[in-house]
Amino acid sequence: MNKVLNYINGNFQNHSNNFIDVEDPSKGEKITEVVNSNKEDFQLAIDTSLESQISWANTTPLKRSRVLSNYKNIIEQNLEKLAKVISLEHGKTFEDAKGSVIRGLEVVEFACGIPHLLKGEFSQNVGSGIDSWSIRQPLGVCAGITPFNFPAMVPMWMYPIAIACGNSFILKPSEKDPSCANLLAQMFSEAGLPDGVLNVLHGNKNVVDMLLTSTNINSISFVGSTPVAKYIYKTAAEHSKRVQALGGAKNHLLVMPDANIDQVVDGVMGAAFGSAGERCMAVSVVVAVGNIADDIINKVNDKSISLKVAPWTDPESEMGPVISKEHKNKILEYISKGIDEGAKIVLDGRNIHVQGYENGYFLGPTIFDNVTKDMTIYKEEIFGPVLSVVRVKNYEEGIKLINDHKYGNGSSIYTSDGEISRHFSTNINIGMVGINVPIPVPMAFHSFGGWKHSLFGDHAMHGIEGVRFFTKLKTVTSRWPKSIKSGAEYQMPTN
Numbered sequence: 001m002n003k004v005l006n007y008i009n010g011n012f013q014n015h016s017n018n019f020i021d022v023e024d025p026s027k028g029e030k031i032t033e034v035v036n037s038n039k040e041d042f043q044l045a046i047d048t049s050l051e052s053q054i055s056w057a058n059t060t061p062l063k064r065s066r067v068l069s070n071y072k073n074i075i076e077q078n079l080e081k082l083a084k085v086i087s088l089e090h091g092k093t094f095e096d097a098k099g100s101v102i103r104g105l106e107v108v109e110f111a112c113g114i115p116h117l118l119k120g121e122f123s124q125n126v127g128s129g130i131d132s133w134s135i136r137q138p139l140g141v142c143a144g145i146t147p148f149n150f151p152a153m154v155p156m157w158m159y160p161i162a163i164a165c166g167n168s169f170i171l172k173p174s175e176k177d178p179s180c181a182n183l184l185a186q187m188f189s190e191a192g193l194p195d196g197v198l199n200v201l202h203g204n205k206n207v208v209d210m211l212l213t214s215t216n217i218n219s220i221s222f223v224g225s226t227p228v229a230k231y232i233y234k235t236a237a238e239h240s241k242r243v244q245a246l247g248g249a250k251n252h253l254l255v256m257p258d259a260n261i262d263q264v265v266d267g268v269m270g271a272a273f274g275s276a277g278e279r280c281m282a283v284s285v286v287v288a289v290g291n292i293a294d295d296i297i298n299k300v301n302d303k304s305i306s307l308k309v310a311p312w313t314d315p316e317s318e319m320g321p322v323i324s325k326e327h328k329n330k331i332l333e334y335i336s337k338g339i340d341e342g343a344k345i346v347l348d349g350r351n352i353h354v355q356g357y358e359n360g361y362f363l364g365p366t367i368f369d370n371v372t373k374d375m376t377i378y379k380e381e382i383f384g385p386v387l388s389v390v391r392v393k394n395y396e397e398g399i400k401l402i403n404d405h406k407y408g409n410g411s412s413i414y415t416s417d418g419e420i421s422r423h424f425s426t427n428i429n430i431g432m433v434g435i436n437v438p439i440p441v442p443m444a445f446h447s448f449g450g451w452k453h454s455l456f457g458d459h460a461m462h463g464i465e466g467v468r469f470f471t472k473l474k475t476v477t478s479r480w481p482k483s484i485k486s487g488a489e490y491q492m493p494t495n
Helices: 039-057 061-077 079-090 094-111 153-164 179-190 205-213 226-238 261-277 293-305 325-340 395-404 418-427 463-469
Strands: 006-008 011-013 019-024 029-035 122-127 130-138 141-145 168-172 198-200 219-223 242-246 251-255 283-289 344-347 366-369 386-392 410-414 432-435 471-479
Touching: 006 039, 006 179, 019 079, 039 130, 039 141, 039 168, 039 198, 039 205, 061 079, 061 094, 061 153, 061 179, 079 094, 079 179, 094 153, 141 153, 141 205, 153 168, 153 179, 153 219, 153 463, 168 205, 179 198, 205 226, 219 226, 226 242, 251 261, 251 395, 261 283, 261 293, 261 386, 261 410, 283 293, 283 395, 293 344, 293 366, 293 386, 325 344, 325 386, 386 395, 395 418, 410 418, 418 432, 463 471
Parallel strands: 141 168, 141 219, 168 198, 219 242, 251 283, 251 410, 283 386, 366 386, 410 432
Antiparallel strands: 006 011, 006 198, 019 029, 122 130, 130 471, 344 366
């Protein structure tokens, strides 16, 4: 069994002798161990990050861009290798894993344009013989703490842009599926990235706390649940760090009576049950306007019954297991609570049986009808293959329901009415909005981030927001007179 070690300064190494089990969720059995880093590991990562960042920041943006371009090519050549590692440790289907790597790769492609993206602004003659311009400079050492559900895509929302901007980066991936992060770091080294610019530091909350409180780290990026995002934001900000902390979600899909029902059903199936619902952009609530609910439920139910739940090694698999036994039990508790609180269970996925994988953490699609806003399954993020249907009388009631929810990550509307869709996109209090699109994840050249309790901090991830987050703005005012006017000036200078 090859243990997963830290990747620091271009080498696999560790001081800690403490390890955490890594499981195959399809089988429910241990497949490897990952190091739980100690203070010596942490200090080594800090030292090499500080040392490498100075010379990397002095590397021209064009040369940095060329390294990123090489990196893009290497990732493309190893898509299947990365996807297999993700599927083995996470459990998601191979095609889903492959797609997630591609979405991360798009951020690398965006970061290749860093020479243009770092350009500042220039104003001539802001005063007599005085020019002024702005410069975007790197922060220094940046860190990212990433979740289990996208072990390639979410880290690649962070470190490619941070590194392109001239920073060094310490990545703390989830201990549940750690191997992909090491592969990505190795590939970056192969592309020509100097040792120490990207370090991978494995471990649990102890490592997170060291990152949050270190005086040598200037920014923290995080994706995970809202309670943890709040903790990350508060602790890091108290230690004078720039923070972007993406939290939980309860994404609604509002369906108008004039919507194309077949498109709605296809959208709901993929958005609710893809990756076993373990997506921060998963649709977990359908808001059905008028009398359309019965048709949606019947058709979604029919398709869900035939959904192929199987391990990623089955090429026909459409949904794999959830990440762990603990998380499966948590989802089971939510399902029981939904029944206890009066929701009607249309399809119960608790008793699914996958032959040969009886110890795996599989759940089938679960559908609830007659869900109300006071129920736990409506208020809280379940992060599993559980769909709730809420019935509303009209559009106004539906949009108010969504706006009143504490989460504001993503939301979509399905309608044939352009006026309604325009009103929805303008007035919905949500960070990412879809119109006849079930999962409105922005492309890399836009930015990803929710509102309300789904994002803590001022900046969303990747895109121009990412460049702004990973740089600090400097404004220069300059004059080159032939002779210096004698005498001090005590009033505020004006034109």
